[in-house]
Amino acid sequence: MTWTWFHRLASPPYLYRTAGRLTPWFAWPAALLIVAGLIGGLWLAPPDFQQGDAYRIIYVHAPSAWLSLMMYGVMGIAGGIGLIWRMKAAHAVAASAAPIGASFALVTLVTGSLWGKPMWGTYWAWDPRLTSELFLFLLYLGYMGLRAAFEDLQRADRASAVLAVVGLVDVPIVHYSVVWWNSLHQGALVFTGRRAMPPSMLIPLMVMFLGFTLYSVAVLCMRLRAEVLNRERTARWVREEVAA
Amino acid sequence: MMKFLWMGGYYPFVWPSYAVTFAVIGLNIYWAKRLLARARRAAQRRVEIQLEMQEEAT
Numbered sequence: 001m002t003w004t005w006f007h008r009l010a011s012p013p014y015l016y017r018t019a020g021r022l023t024p025w026f027a028w029p030a031a032l033l034i035v036a037g038l039i040g041g042l043w044l045a046p047p048d049f050q051q052g053d054a055y056r057i058i059y060v061h062a063p064s065a066w067l068s069l070m071m072y073g074v075m076g077i078a079g080g081i082g083l084i085w086r087m088k089a090a091h092a093v094a095a096s097a098a099p100i101g102a103s104f105a106l107v108t109l110v111t112g113s114l115w116g117k118p119m120w121g122t123y124w125a126w127d128p129r130l131t132s133e134l135f136l137f138l139l140y141l142g143y144m145g146l147r148a149a150f151e152d153l154q155r156a157d158r159a160s161a162v163l164a165v166v167g168l169v170d171v172p173i174v175h176y177s178v179v180w181w182n183s184l185h186q187g188a189l190v191f192t193g194r195r196a197m198p199p200s201m202l203i204p205l206m207v208m209f210l211g212f213t214l215y216s217v218a219v220l221c222m223r224l225r226a227e228v229l230n231r232e233r234t235a236r237w238v239r240e241e242v243a244a
Numbered sequence: 245m246m247k248f249l250w251m252g253g254y255y256p257f258v259w260p261s262y263a264v265t266f267a268v269i270g271l272n273i274y275w276a277k278r279l280l281a282r283a284r285r286a287a288q289r290r291v292e293i294q295l296e297m298q299e300e301a302t
Contacts, residue, residue: 034269043248053252060265099275103268111261118257215269222276229283233290242287 010089013237016228019221026218033211040204048201054118059205061111063212064104068136069171071101071216075143076168079161091157092231094164095147096223100216102140108133120184128177129185136174139167153231 008014041059048055075097082090112130113123124130143160150156178187197205232238251258 047252052254054254054257056251056258057261060261064265100272103272107265107268110264114257114261114264118254219272219276222273222280226276226279226283229280229287233287238287239291239294242284243291 010087012089012092012228012232012235013241015089015092016225016232016241019224019228023218023221026214026221030211030214030218033207033214037204037208037211040207045201045204046198051119054115055201057111057115059208061108061115062205063208064107064111065133065174066209067212067216068101068105068108068133069174070213071097071104071220072136072139072164072167072171074220075101076164076171079164082157083161083165088157088231089228091161092224092227093220094161095157096220096227098140098143098147100219100223102137102144104216105133105137105140109137116184125184127184128181129174129183132170132174132177136167136170139163139170143167 009018037059041056045056047053075094078090078094078097081087082094109130112133116125116130117123143163146163147156147160150159177183178185229238229241249255249259
Protein backbone atom coordinates (compact mmCIF):
# COMPACT_ATOMS: atom_id res chain seq x y z
CA MET A 1 0.00 0.00 0.00
CA THR A 2 1.38 3.35 -0.98
CA TRP A 3 1.23 6.23 1.47
CA THR A 4 2.14 9.00 -0.97
CA TRP A 5 -1.41 10.45 -0.80
CA PHE A 6 -1.02 10.78 2.97
CA HIS A 7 2.39 12.44 2.75
CA ARG A 8 1.10 14.80 0.07
CA LEU A 9 -1.64 15.97 2.46
CA ALA A 10 1.11 17.25 4.76
CA SER A 11 1.83 19.91 2.14
CA PRO A 12 -0.31 22.99 2.99
CA PRO A 13 -0.91 24.13 -0.62
CA TYR A 14 -1.91 20.60 -1.66
CA LEU A 15 -4.20 20.31 1.39
CA TYR A 16 -5.75 23.74 0.71
CA ARG A 17 -6.47 22.97 -2.95
CA THR A 18 -7.65 19.41 -2.30
CA ALA A 19 -10.05 20.60 0.42
CA GLY A 20 -11.39 23.24 -1.98
CA ARG A 21 -11.93 20.70 -4.75
CA LEU A 22 -13.61 18.19 -2.41
CA THR A 23 -16.05 20.61 -0.70
CA PRO A 24 -18.81 20.61 -3.37
CA TRP A 25 -18.50 16.83 -3.83
CA PHE A 26 -19.46 16.40 -0.19
CA ALA A 27 -21.81 19.40 0.21
CA TRP A 28 -24.31 18.72 -2.59
CA PRO A 29 -24.84 14.99 -1.89
CA ALA A 30 -25.15 15.93 1.80
CA ALA A 31 -27.92 18.44 1.02
CA LEU A 32 -29.81 15.91 -1.12
CA LEU A 33 -29.47 13.15 1.48
CA ILE A 34 -30.58 15.39 4.35
CA VAL A 35 -33.67 16.51 2.39
CA ALA A 36 -34.45 12.86 1.52
CA GLY A 37 -33.90 11.81 5.14
CA LEU A 38 -36.22 14.58 6.36
CA ILE A 39 -38.98 13.52 3.98
CA GLY A 40 -38.53 9.89 5.01
CA GLY A 41 -38.30 10.62 8.74
CA LEU A 42 -41.05 13.22 9.06
CA TRP A 43 -43.57 12.06 6.43
CA LEU A 44 -43.00 8.49 5.31
CA ALA A 45 -41.94 6.71 8.52
CA PRO A 46 -44.86 5.52 10.67
CA PRO A 47 -45.27 6.68 14.29
CA ASP A 48 -43.64 4.50 16.95
CA PHE A 49 -46.10 2.23 18.79
CA GLN A 50 -44.78 3.40 22.19
CA GLN A 51 -43.40 6.90 21.65
CA GLY A 52 -45.80 8.08 18.93
CA ASP A 53 -44.39 10.94 16.85
CA ALA A 54 -41.95 12.04 19.57
CA TYR A 55 -39.49 9.40 18.33
CA ARG A 56 -39.02 11.48 15.13
CA ILE A 57 -36.48 13.51 17.12
CA ILE A 58 -34.15 10.53 16.50
CA TYR A 59 -33.64 11.69 12.89
CA VAL A 60 -31.72 14.75 14.11
CA HIS A 61 -30.60 13.58 17.56
CA ALA A 62 -28.80 10.35 16.60
CA PRO A 63 -26.91 11.79 13.57
CA SER A 64 -25.87 14.80 15.70
CA ALA A 65 -24.59 12.45 18.42
CA TRP A 66 -22.68 10.48 15.77
CA LEU A 67 -21.09 13.71 14.46
CA SER A 68 -20.10 14.78 17.97
CA LEU A 69 -18.27 11.45 18.41
CA MET A 70 -16.86 11.29 14.88
CA MET A 71 -15.47 14.84 15.02
CA TYR A 72 -13.83 14.07 18.36
CA GLY A 73 -12.30 10.98 16.79
CA VAL A 74 -10.99 13.10 13.90
CA MET A 75 -9.68 15.70 16.34
CA GLY A 76 -7.99 13.16 18.62
CA ILE A 77 -6.40 11.14 15.81
CA ALA A 78 -5.26 14.26 13.95
CA GLY A 79 -3.88 15.65 17.22
CA GLY A 80 -2.00 12.39 17.78
CA ILE A 81 -0.57 12.45 14.24
CA GLY A 82 0.46 16.07 14.78
CA LEU A 83 2.21 15.18 18.03
CA ILE A 84 3.99 12.07 16.74
CA TRP A 85 4.99 13.19 13.23
CA ARG A 86 5.01 16.95 13.95
CA MET A 87 2.69 17.45 11.02
CA LYS A 88 1.28 20.99 11.00
CA ALA A 89 -1.51 19.98 8.62
CA ALA A 90 -2.76 17.45 11.18
CA HIS A 91 -2.97 20.17 13.85
CA ALA A 92 -4.92 22.29 11.35
CA VAL A 93 -7.39 19.42 10.85
CA ALA A 94 -7.80 19.00 14.63
CA ALA A 95 -8.35 22.74 15.15
CA SER A 96 -10.92 22.83 12.32
CA ALA A 97 -12.86 19.81 13.61
CA ALA A 98 -13.33 21.13 17.16
CA PRO A 99 -16.02 23.83 16.59
CA ILE A 100 -18.05 21.48 14.37
CA GLY A 101 -17.94 18.70 16.95
CA ALA A 102 -18.71 21.09 19.80
CA SER A 103 -21.76 22.50 18.02
CA PHE A 104 -23.15 19.00 17.37
CA ALA A 105 -22.44 17.87 20.94
CA LEU A 106 -24.56 20.84 22.03
CA VAL A 107 -27.30 19.88 19.53
CA THR A 108 -27.21 16.32 20.91
CA LEU A 109 -27.67 17.58 24.47
CA VAL A 110 -30.49 20.00 23.53
CA THR A 111 -32.42 17.56 21.31
CA GLY A 112 -31.86 14.79 23.87
CA SER A 113 -33.36 17.01 26.58
CA LEU A 114 -36.32 17.82 24.34
CA TRP A 115 -36.86 14.10 23.74
CA GLY A 116 -36.32 13.24 27.39
CA LYS A 117 -39.06 15.52 28.72
CA PRO A 118 -42.05 13.70 27.15
CA MET A 119 -40.48 10.22 27.49
CA TRP A 120 -38.77 10.34 30.90
CA GLY A 121 -40.62 13.28 32.43
CA THR A 122 -37.46 15.34 32.81
CA TYR A 123 -35.20 17.44 30.60
CA TRP A 124 -32.07 16.21 32.34
CA ALA A 125 -30.90 13.27 34.44
CA TRP A 126 -27.38 12.45 35.59
CA ASP A 127 -27.50 9.33 33.49
CA PRO A 128 -24.21 7.77 32.17
CA ARG A 129 -25.00 8.51 28.50
CA LEU A 130 -26.09 12.10 29.16
CA THR A 131 -23.24 12.80 31.57
CA SER A 132 -20.55 11.37 29.28
CA GLU A 133 -21.95 13.39 26.33
CA LEU A 134 -21.90 16.53 28.50
CA PHE A 135 -18.28 15.71 29.38
CA LEU A 136 -17.52 15.37 25.64
CA PHE A 137 -18.99 18.84 25.06
CA LEU A 138 -16.84 20.21 27.92
CA LEU A 139 -13.78 18.52 26.40
CA TYR A 140 -14.45 20.37 23.14
CA LEU A 141 -14.77 23.66 25.02
CA GLY A 142 -11.57 22.88 26.94
CA TYR A 143 -9.74 22.10 23.69
CA MET A 144 -10.83 25.37 22.06
CA GLY A 145 -10.16 27.36 25.24
CA LEU A 146 -6.68 25.86 25.56
CA ARG A 147 -5.85 26.74 21.94
CA ALA A 148 -7.03 30.31 22.50
CA ALA A 149 -4.93 30.65 25.67
CA PHE A 150 -1.60 30.41 23.79
CA GLU A 151 -0.27 33.12 21.52
CA ASP A 152 2.40 30.80 20.13
CA LEU A 153 0.72 28.54 17.58
CA GLN A 154 3.15 25.62 18.03
CA ARG A 155 2.61 25.54 21.79
CA ALA A 156 -1.14 25.80 21.28
CA ASP A 157 -0.99 22.90 18.81
CA ARG A 158 1.00 20.66 21.15
CA ALA A 159 -0.94 21.40 24.35
CA SER A 160 -4.36 21.08 22.71
CA ALA A 161 -3.30 17.88 20.91
CA VAL A 162 -2.39 16.26 24.25
CA LEU A 163 -5.85 17.15 25.59
CA ALA A 164 -7.52 15.85 22.41
CA VAL A 165 -5.65 12.53 22.59
CA VAL A 166 -6.32 12.05 26.32
CA GLY A 167 -9.99 12.96 25.81
CA LEU A 168 -10.36 10.19 23.20
CA VAL A 169 -11.06 7.87 26.13
CA ASP A 170 -14.49 9.52 26.46
CA VAL A 171 -15.59 8.44 22.96
CA PRO A 172 -16.03 4.71 23.75
CA ILE A 173 -17.43 5.66 27.17
CA VAL A 174 -20.21 7.68 25.49
CA HIS A 175 -20.89 4.89 23.00
CA TYR A 176 -20.89 1.97 25.42
CA SER A 177 -22.37 3.80 28.44
CA VAL A 178 -25.79 2.25 27.74
CA VAL A 179 -24.21 -1.24 27.74
CA TRP A 180 -21.86 -0.88 30.70
CA TRP A 181 -24.26 0.83 33.12
CA ASN A 182 -27.96 0.90 33.88
CA SER A 183 -29.23 3.81 31.86
CA LEU A 184 -32.46 5.65 31.24
CA HIS A 185 -31.26 6.10 27.69
CA GLN A 186 -32.36 3.47 25.20
CA GLY A 187 -29.76 1.00 23.96
CA ALA A 188 -28.18 0.79 20.53
CA LEU A 189 -30.80 0.59 17.78
CA VAL A 190 -28.85 0.40 14.58
CA PHE A 191 -25.87 -1.98 14.57
CA THR A 192 -27.15 -4.44 17.11
CA GLY A 193 -27.26 -7.57 14.98
CA ARG A 194 -30.98 -7.90 15.62
CA ARG A 195 -33.81 -6.10 13.89
CA ALA A 196 -34.55 -3.28 16.32
CA MET A 197 -36.22 -0.93 13.82
CA PRO A 198 -38.37 -1.67 10.76
CA PRO A 199 -36.87 -0.58 7.40
CA SER A 200 -39.46 2.22 7.03
CA MET A 201 -37.93 3.87 10.13
CA LEU A 202 -34.34 2.68 9.71
CA ILE A 203 -33.71 3.72 6.09
CA PRO A 204 -34.44 7.46 6.67
CA LEU A 205 -32.19 7.29 9.74
CA MET A 206 -29.34 5.75 7.71
CA VAL A 207 -29.86 8.40 5.03
CA MET A 208 -29.64 11.14 7.69
CA PHE A 209 -26.47 9.56 9.15
CA LEU A 210 -24.84 9.60 5.73
CA GLY A 211 -26.07 13.12 4.94
CA PHE A 212 -24.82 14.53 8.25
CA THR A 213 -21.46 12.78 7.78
CA LEU A 214 -20.94 14.22 4.29
CA TYR A 215 -22.08 17.65 5.50
CA SER A 216 -19.54 17.60 8.35
CA VAL A 217 -16.72 16.69 5.93
CA ALA A 218 -17.75 19.59 3.65
CA VAL A 219 -17.73 22.07 6.55
CA LEU A 220 -14.44 20.60 7.80
CA CYS A 221 -12.90 21.19 4.35
CA MET A 222 -14.07 24.83 4.38
CA ARG A 223 -12.75 25.46 7.90
CA LEU A 224 -9.51 23.68 7.06
CA ARG A 225 -8.87 25.97 4.09
CA ALA A 226 -9.28 29.03 6.32
CA GLU A 227 -7.04 27.49 8.99
CA VAL A 228 -4.31 26.66 6.43
CA LEU A 229 -4.46 30.18 4.94
CA ASN A 230 -4.09 31.74 8.39
CA ARG A 231 -1.17 29.48 9.32
CA GLU A 232 0.66 29.97 6.02
CA ARG A 233 0.05 33.69 5.76
CA THR A 234 3.67 34.51 4.87
CA ALA A 235 4.17 31.65 2.39
CA ARG A 236 4.78 32.38 -1.28
CA TRP A 237 2.03 29.97 -2.39
CA VAL A 238 -0.56 31.96 -0.37
CA ARG A 239 0.50 35.17 -2.16
CA GLU A 240 0.14 33.41 -5.51
CA GLU A 241 -3.17 31.86 -4.48
CA VAL A 242 -4.86 35.13 -3.45
CA ALA A 243 -3.31 37.10 -6.31
CA ALA A 244 -4.74 34.60 -8.84
CA MET B 245 -51.33 19.49 7.37
CA MET B 246 -52.45 20.40 10.89
CA LYS B 247 -52.15 16.73 11.86
CA PHE B 248 -48.59 16.71 10.56
CA LEU B 249 -47.68 19.90 12.47
CA TRP B 250 -49.40 18.59 15.60
CA MET B 251 -47.02 15.58 15.67
CA GLY B 252 -49.38 13.55 17.82
CA GLY B 253 -49.26 16.33 20.45
CA TYR B 254 -45.44 16.24 20.67
CA TYR B 255 -44.95 19.39 18.53
CA PRO B 256 -43.38 21.44 21.42
CA PHE B 257 -40.54 18.90 21.48
CA VAL B 258 -40.21 17.73 17.87
CA TRP B 259 -40.15 21.09 16.04
CA PRO B 260 -37.73 22.88 18.41
CA SER B 261 -35.37 19.87 18.02
CA TYR B 262 -35.40 20.26 14.24
CA ALA B 263 -35.13 24.05 14.52
CA VAL B 264 -32.05 23.88 16.76
CA THR B 265 -30.38 21.26 14.55
CA PHE B 266 -30.93 23.12 11.29
CA ALA B 267 -29.96 26.45 12.87
CA VAL B 268 -26.62 24.87 13.86
CA ILE B 269 -26.23 23.30 10.40
CA GLY B 270 -26.76 26.72 8.81
CA LEU B 271 -24.55 28.54 11.30
CA ASN B 272 -21.68 26.08 10.73
CA ILE B 273 -21.80 26.79 7.00
CA TYR B 274 -22.03 30.56 7.59
CA TRP B 275 -19.11 30.57 10.07
CA ALA B 276 -16.94 28.42 7.82
CA LYS B 277 -17.62 30.66 4.80
CA ARG B 278 -16.97 33.80 6.84
CA LEU B 279 -13.70 32.39 8.22
CA LEU B 280 -12.49 31.50 4.75
CA ALA B 281 -13.48 34.89 3.30
CA ARG B 282 -11.71 36.67 6.17
CA ALA B 283 -8.56 34.58 5.74
CA ARG B 284 -8.53 35.31 1.99
CA ARG B 285 -9.10 39.06 2.57
CA ALA B 286 -6.28 39.15 5.15
CA ALA B 287 -3.94 37.36 2.74
CA GLN B 288 -4.89 39.72 -0.10
CA ARG B 289 -4.31 42.74 2.14
CA ARG B 290 -0.82 41.44 3.00
CA VAL B 291 -0.03 41.09 -0.70
CA GLU B 292 -1.23 44.65 -1.34
CA ILE B 293 0.90 46.01 1.53
CA GLN B 294 3.96 44.16 0.21
CA LEU B 295 3.38 45.57 -3.27
CA GLU B 296 3.00 49.11 -1.86
CA MET B 297 6.22 48.70 0.10
CA GLN B 298 8.04 47.46 -2.99
CA GLU B 299 6.77 50.43 -5.02
CA GLU B 300 7.87 52.85 -2.28
CA ALA B 301 11.32 51.23 -2.17
CA THR B 302 11.77 51.64 -5.90
